Amino acid sequence: MLSIFRFMNKRERDKKEAEISKGTGFISLGKISLLASRNLFQPHLQELFNLIEAEIKMPQNWSKEHYCRPISNTDVLLCIKDLAKNYGNEIEQRFSKGPNSSGAMPAANQNKAQVIPGLGSIHMYEFIASLFYFGFKKPLIEALRELTHICNGQYRMGIQTKLTNTIYIILTHQIDFFPVEQLIQHFKKNAQERKRA
Numbered sequence: 001m002l003s004i005f006r007f008m009n010k011r012e013r014d015k016k017e018a019e020i021s022k023g024t025g026f027i028s029l030g031k032i033s034l035l036a037s038r039n040l041f042q043p044h045l046q047e048l049f050n051l052i053e054a055e056i057k058m059p060q061n062w063s064k065e066h067y068c069r070p071i072s073n074t075d076v077l078l079c080i081k082d083l084a085k086n087y088g089n090e091i092e093q094r095f096s097k098g099p100n101s102s103g104a105m106p107a108a109n110q111n112k113a114q115v116i117p118g119l120g121s122i123h124m125y126e127f128i129a130s131l132f133y134f135g136f137k138k139p140l141i142e143a144l145r146e147l148t149h150i151c152n153g154q155y156r157m158g159i160q161t162k163l164t165n166t167i168y169i170i171l172t173h174q175i176d177f178f179p180v181e182q183l184i185q186h187f188k189k190n191a192q193e194r195k196r197a
Helices: 002-009 015-035 038-056 071-095 122-134 138-147 156-172 180-196
Strands: none
Touching: 002 015, 002 038, 015 038, 015 071, 038 071, 038 122, 071 122, 071 138, 122 138, 122 156, 138 156
């Protein structure tokens, strides 16, 4: 696995070649996460998370109206899809505390996860939302399908909301309004009614 990490971090003169190298590395590490034992793979998780975080980071001065990632970069979504099958809780633990450029887990008094009771971490929703800027493509749908199952499905509602939001934007060409708050309140109301029943 170390050779794959070195391969992914290798500097290529050609930008296209560099994207292909990284894409191949992400796909390979995703498949290894399915086949390798937890004891062998888990020590490399944080390094892989660092690569994923760097890959999905929004560029400075980006525009929601015009920004779309190159198709070759969607290989990171295939890696996330495979990782979520066996390491969903670890994904949530890492990304629920927000961006962390150092790669180390934040100290207990820093970057504490902002949690919506019964719905999960706000930063985890930001992580999921950032995946949509790769474009509405098949690898995105496959990654989201696996992410709906992590942490006993607590992010399913947020993913469904974001998917609905994206479809709304595609159909109406409007990005200034979507009733997210109303949907969250409706979900909370239904959850409270189920508890009373």
